[in-house]
Amino acid sequence: MSVYDLPPGEAIGPYHFEWTDEEWLIALEGQVTIRTPESEQVLDPGEVMCFPTGPEGAHQVRNANDVPVRVAIFSTKNEFGIVEYPENEQVGIWAGETHYMLDRPTK
Incomplete structure (x- = not known):
């Protein structure tokens, strides 16, 4: 589990979805x-939201207020992770301490 303190106007990364972890x-x-x-x-x-794997779980978490916010995020964990950033046309791959950011292949 990770806890994030977001200053006004900040986001936790770009819009994305996970292929491997809810x-x-x-x-x-x-x-x-x-x-x-x-x-x-x-x-x-106190409210909770789930982001399932795949495109239907795409999300971005941000603070649109003028005061700080705090959130906790936890997930299933696999030996590797695949995250897609549809607006950036990139895919991130994590395996232990190794991380790759790749351009998404075109169809």
Whole structure:
């Protein structure tokens, strides 16, 4: 589990989805804005959201407020991870301490 303190206007990385690990987010302090394929939602402290694997679980977590917010994120963990960044047309691959960022192949 990781805890993030987000200053106003900051995000936890770009819009992305996981191919290998389901992620869960708990809003701890302040209102956090979550972008998903369907819409943007605001979570209040204590609210939870799940990001399933694959494109339907795409998300970006950000602070759209003028005060800091705090969130906790935890996930299933595999020996390797594959994350796709659809707007950047990149794929990240993690295997232990090794990390690769690749341009997504064109069809």
